[in-house]
Amino acid sequence: MLERVGRLARDLGPDLVVFPELSLTGYVSPRGDADLSRFAEPLSGPTIVAARRIAREAGAALAVPLVLDEGHALFNATVLVGAEGEVRAVYRKRHPWFPERWATPGTEPHPVVELGGVRITFATCYDVHFLAEEGKEALEHADVLVFPSAWVDDEGTRIPLLQGIARTFRVGVVNANWGPGEPRLPGQGDSVILDASGRVLEQVNEHGGVASARLGARTETP
Numbered sequence: 001m002l003e004r005v006g007r008l009a010r011d012l013g014p015d016l017v018v019f020p021e022l023s024l025t026g027y028v029s030p031r032g033d034a035d036l037s038r039f040a041e042p043l044s045g046p047t048i049v050a051a052r053r054i055a056r057e058a059g060a061a062l063a064v065p066l067v068l069d070e071g072h073a074l075f076n077a078t079v080l081v082g083a084e085g086e087v088r089a090v091y092r093k094r095h096p097w098f099p100e101r102w103a104t105p106g107t108e109p110h111p112v113v114e115l116g117g118v119r120i121t122f123a124t125c126y127d128v129h130f131l132a133e134e135g136k137e138a139l140e141h142a143d144v145l146v147f148p149s150a151w152v153d154d155e156g157t158r159i160p161l162l163q164g165i166a167r168t169f170r171v172g173v174v175n176a177n178w179g180p181g182e183p184r185l186p187g188q189g190d191s192v193i194l195d196a197s198g199r200v201l202e203q204v205n206e207h208g209g210v211a212s213a214r215l216g217a218r219t220e221t222p
Contacts, residue, residue: 018176019063023178035102064078064081076103132168162194175194
């Protein structure tokens with residue numbers, strides 16, 4: 001998947017590519033097994049080594065999912081790899097969903113990183129329910145929220161929740177949601193990019209694909 005996305009990035013020329021939550025391992029198996037601990041690796045492991053090379057080749061930053069092994073604990077992490085192959089930030093999901101018993105909750109604040117003059121911050125899936133309080137400071141300083149997810153919901157709540165965050169904090173949102181697969185679960189597909197007013201700029205349909213849009217620095221404070 002990393003190689004394929006790298007080729008696509010070389011063709012399309014984006015500044016940032018966002019992968020869905022845990023999309024390099026799968027979130028849950030067809031048998032319903034959600035224990036991803038066997039995929040755990042450190043930042044020096046093969047996934048981020050490959051991501052660093054592919055980012056350099058594509059000339060694009062990558063927000064890559066990782067089952068992060070830090071020795072004492074495993075984390076559901078998003079690693080921002082810069083266009084020159086450097087690790088710019090690591091976000092450890094603060095609120096693992098209940099099947100993620102392998103994952104330790106992250107305790108560090110939501111980071112804010114500048115990328116090409118645009119300040120981005122991070123949250124992952126279930127974090128959205130706590131984001132307005134716990135991520136308030138980061139969202140007030142960021143231009144864009146990068147939001148990988150493996151959403152499970154048949155009531156279509158994800159996009160309205162993200163639109164509320166966008167409008168409240170005047171941030172764009174890049175949400176890469178897991179695509180259809182096995183098992184087929186409600187809530188898959190429909191990755192979306194929102195502007196700071198909550199307007200949908202681009203959306204992937206339920207069958208998957210690529211969404212691309214341009215988001216810039218904020219022009220006003222919330």
